[in-house]
Amino acid sequence: MYVQGEGIFVGSGERADGRSDGGPDGIAAGSEGPSGGAVSAKGAGPGTPAGGTAPAPGRPPAPVVASLMLGMALVALDSTIVSTAVPQIVGDIGGFSVFSWLFSGYLLSVTVTLPVYGKLSDTFGRKPVLLFGIGLFLVGSLLCALAWNMAALIAFRIVQGLGGGALQGTVQTLAGDLYPLKDRPKIQARMSTVWATSAVAGPALGGLLASYAHWRWIFLINLPLAALALWMISRHLAEPVRSPGRRGPVDWAGALGIFACGGLLLFALVQGGVAWPWLSAPSLGLLGASAVLAAVVVRTERRAEEPILPGWVWRRRTIAAVNLAMGALGLLIVAPMVFMPTYAQTVLGLGPISAGLVMSVMTLSWPITAAFSQHIYRRIGFRNTAAVGIALAAVILYSFTLLPYPALPWQPALIMLLLGGALGIFQLPLVVGVQSTVGWAERGTATASVLFSRQVGQSVGAALLGAVANATIAARLVDAPMPGLPDNLDDVSKALGQPGLLPQAAADYLREAVAAAVDHIFLGATGAAVASLLVLLLVAPRRFPVLPEQGEE
Numbered sequence: 001m002y003v004q005g006e007g008i009f010v011g012s013g014e015r016a017d018g019r020s021d022g023g024p025d026g027i028a029a030g031s032e033g034p035s036g037g038a039v040s041a042k043g044a045g046p047g048t049p050a051g052g053t054a055p056a057p058g059r060p061p062a063p064v065v066a067s068l069m070l071g072m073a074l075v076a077l078d079s080t081i082v083s084t085a086v087p088q089i090v091g092d093i094g095g096f097s098v099f100s101w102l103f104s105g106y107l108l109s110v111t112v113t114l115p116v117y118g119k120l121s122d123t124f125g126r127k128p129v130l131l132f133g134i135g136l137f138l139v140g141s142l143l144c145a146l147a148w149n150m151a152a153l154i155a156f157r158i159v160q161g162l163g164g165g166a167l168q169g170t171v172q173t174l175a176g177d178l179y180p181l182k183d184r185p186k187i188q189a190r191m192s193t194v195w196a197t198s199a200v201a202g203p204a205l206g207g208l209l210a211s212y213a214h215w216r217w218i219f220l221i222n223l224p225l226a227a228l229a230l231w232m233i234s235r236h237l238a239e240p241v242r243s244p245g246r247r248g249p250v251d252w253a254g255a256l257g258i259f260a261c262g263g264l265l266l267f268a269l270v271q272g273g274v275a276w277p278w279l280s281a282p283s284l285g286l287l288g289a290s291a292v293l294a295a296v297v298v299r300t301e302r303r304a305e306e307p308i309l310p311g312w313v314w315r316r317r318t319i320a321a322v323n324l325a326m327g328a329l330g331l332l333i334v335a336p337m338v339f340m341p342t343y344a345q346t347v348l349g350l351g352p353i354s355a356g357l358v359m360s361v362m363t364l365s366w367p368i369t370a371a372f373s374q375h376i377y378r379r380i381g382f383r384n385t386a387a388v389g390i391a392l393a394a395v396i397l398y399s400f401t402l403l404p405y406p407a408l409p410w411q412p413a414l415i416m417l418l419l420g421g422a423l424g425i426f427q428l429p430l431v432v433g434v435q436s437t438v439g440w441a442e443r444g445t446a447t448a449s450v451l452f453s454r455q456v457g458q459s460v461g462a463a464l465l466g467a468v469a470n471a472t473i474a475a476r477l478v479d480a481p482m483p484g485l486p487d488n489l490d491d492v493s494k495a496l497g498q499p500g501l502l503p504q505a506a507a508d509y510l511r512e513a514v515a516a517a518v519d520h521i522f523l524g525a526t527g528a529a530v531a532s533l534l535v536l537l538l539v540a541p542r543r544f545p546v547l548p549e550q551g552e553e
Helices: 061-076 085-094 101-124 127-143 150-176 181-212 220-235 253-271 281-303 317-332 333-348 352-360 362-380 382-400 410-436 442-480 492-498 504-538
Strands: none
Touching: 061 101, 061 127, 061 150, 061 220, 085 181, 101 127, 101 150, 101 253, 101 382, 101 442, 127 220, 150 181, 150 410, 150 442, 181 333, 181 362, 181 410, 253 442, 281 442, 317 333, 317 382, 317 410, 317 442, 317 504, 333 352, 333 410, 333 442, 333 504, 352 362, 352 410, 362 382, 362 410, 382 410, 382 504, 410 442, 442 504
């Protein structure tokens, strides 16, 4: 049957092995869930509150919503505020050769802990995991402010990321817990607005603090915000009492294995082609070790009573398809976020602030269309809405390669604005859709798997598209028709940063080489968008198997 007004099938079921029972891609009321307990029509399952039925979500109090947005703001700001303070940080404590690990180390720790925190929140509840994450983030921020050299700062950024992983995943899960299906787009759009605001305000705030106060205030400013979030969540967030007898043992072996495997893989992707060649012994050794650990993790998780990354995450068509589609999103988003500012400065000749604005207009349209997407998926469903969004994104990404050389600044800015709108239509229906297909006891794991897939896709995208850019520019240098050009890739950015050192013809040739590299990057991003579209059309069920909420039968 349908949830009234939603246009989404519920009541007939997709089983844990991906086959259907009684209807197209639904979950049958009373069928056995992947954890071994009965999933009722109310979405109850193992780990639901005592009494067996998960309460229907309603309107959460305003302080709870504010505390969740504040928690998300901590993570979102920390992703952008540090970038503009790097010159001051390096000037004070040194470490120019390794400063990129201020970002890579944070990304690594956030990514590999997402599935761990997701399972822990399903086991022990959202509130304790969220409080732990905020507390750890607070401690990491304080340690960063006290760092005495670059090695210490990188280590403390990793501590921050360990807390940030709990924040990012658990806040998104709580958004699904606290809001009914019809209201989830509103809270998700608010979360998108937090990220959009942080993308614009973070670099500016970081620059102001570094220039007029001290770079350590970039981390000290987190302390009162984190303390306020801790107090608000402790005071206002209440979770239903759960039956302690239904908790299985924590799969610490699986958690450690996922952390080690993910850390090695992401480390190999971040350093490959930068610190050493892709086919060198370090790259091959790291990739081989991560493959061995992946096999060990699969074996460990199959034997665990309550695995951190359970097999049903990939056996259910809906969740598996969304994970793959979100991985492709992580890959394609690297093109505008990482390479558009470089294109705007190098090819268009814009300053750092103007170049940042060209990219950041994408974050203005994203939350607007995300909020609007609910009116689309209520009519045509989650999958079809996301398919429309990613199809538009593919066309928009490809249109970048058709821009003239040199383009006018408003042309790539318009493309970024349209791209943000398309991705807003694509992403939110998938997140809301996945959260609506699982009960409370599985929502943390399902949400974390989606976020984890996007983060891994972003790491793969940075490595893959970076290799494409390097190969394109290297080929242009080899075929250069004039002397005096840089001999290697490391000197290209220096030469373009000081154009007076090169003849005008050589500088123009280098700019054209960078423009060609970015064109190839956007072609790669277009391919990722097409792959995501194919996954949605060929793997995802036409109608997501949404669980009816209490009172919606």
